[in-house]
Amino acid sequence: MYNFEIKTKIKFGKGSLESISEIKNKKILIITDPFMIKSKMIDKILEHIKESSYEIFSDIVPDPPIELIVSGVEVCDRVKPQVIIALGGGSAIDAAKAIMDFSKKILKTQEIEFIAIPTTSGTGSEVTSFSVITDNQKGAKYPLVSDELLPDIAILDPELVKTVPNFITADTGMDVLTHAIEAYVSTNANDFSDALAEKAIKLVCKYLIKTYKNGEDLDAREKMHNASCLAGLAFNNASLGVNHSIAHVLGGKFHVPHGRTNSILLPHVIEYNADIVGYNNTDYSLAAKKYADIASFLGLNSSNIRVGVKSLVNEIKKMQKEMNMPTKLSECKININDITDLEKEIAALAIKDACTKTNPKQPTEKEIINILNKIK
Secondary structure, eight states: OOOOOOOSEEEESTTGGGGGGGOOSOEEEEEOOHHHHHTTTTHHHHTTOTTSEEEEEOOOOSSOBHHHHHHHHHHHHHHOOSEEEEEESHHHHHHHHHHHHHHHHHSOOOOOEEEEEESSSSOOGGGOSEEEEEETTTTEEEEEEOGGGSOSEEEEOGGGTTTSOHHHHHHHHHHHHHHHHHHHHSTTOOHHHHHHHHHHHHHHHHHHHHHHHOTTOHHHHHHHHHHHHHHHHHHHHHOOOHHHHHHHHHHHHHOOOHHHHHHHHHHHHHHHHHOOOSTTOOOOOHHHHHHHHHHHHTTOOOSSHHHHHHHHHHHHHHHHHHTTOOOSGGGGTOOHHHHHHHHHHHHHHHHHSGGGGGSSSOOOHHHHHHHHHHHO
16 A cells, blocks of 8 residues: 655745745744855845744754754754744755754654745755754764654745756756656655656756756746655655665765765666666566656657667756766766775665665665766
């Protein structure tokens, strides 16, 4: 038996941010990062909550470490908010999730309404039960997984993403594509998650390049914001795969942006999962067939399974080229020797990552090292 639920209310489209004006006479804790203050993006929130008292915790950094979560819990204990608003990218929303969850468990706080407002179109964190926290001492990322982490409300207003720099648009957009493709071929995929993943893939392939080339294109920005959320809903239900498992480890070790790492890995993971060997072999895996399905609904050449998989890989490489994205870790200022020295540890950690369980093919240490060798 399968189960499909959507807890989070989603408010989306131009002007959707105005919905937070419905919060009245409540104590609010806004969790965000310093850039939201410096850029005055925070003002777009504050102008709608004038009838409530609020405090801002703006210490969020990329890949939020455990120490930061502890500081946030201390602030939450002092403020005792009735509402938490997470404003920012995946790091801000992930940190807010962890702060809220630990506050409930450790401090036994009252029920807190949780509103997530993403300012990048990438993680889908506003509708997922995942949060990723970093242990800087061990150089590792730890995913927290619980339905208690799901926001009550997600607000997707494209006005908040139109000033995102093009290189971040590229990174986060390819993260969306990776989420959707991994959910689509996951061993937990089902008709409902497939429908969400398929729509997300179509939107990314139609609108990502447009947003990269013209960030002021609000219609394209809206479509990418929706795609990010749709992909989040898909993988929250179906989970992900080894692409994310390896990316989690590389991110923890080398601090390459998560979406960029996913993008570098994606063509190689697709080829690994498809597992097409020899031109005379027609005993294709389910993953290969589903990759070919993606090529088909994108209108790419998919005259047979082999051609469909290759077409999808080539389309991804074409998108990377159009957005001037790196395709090797060495282009991200990582010393190749450092990767070689740590390859066995990286492979072992990736195999243990929760995302690997739903990958269509269970990797060995040697197979992950082979993937690493291709992206050096």
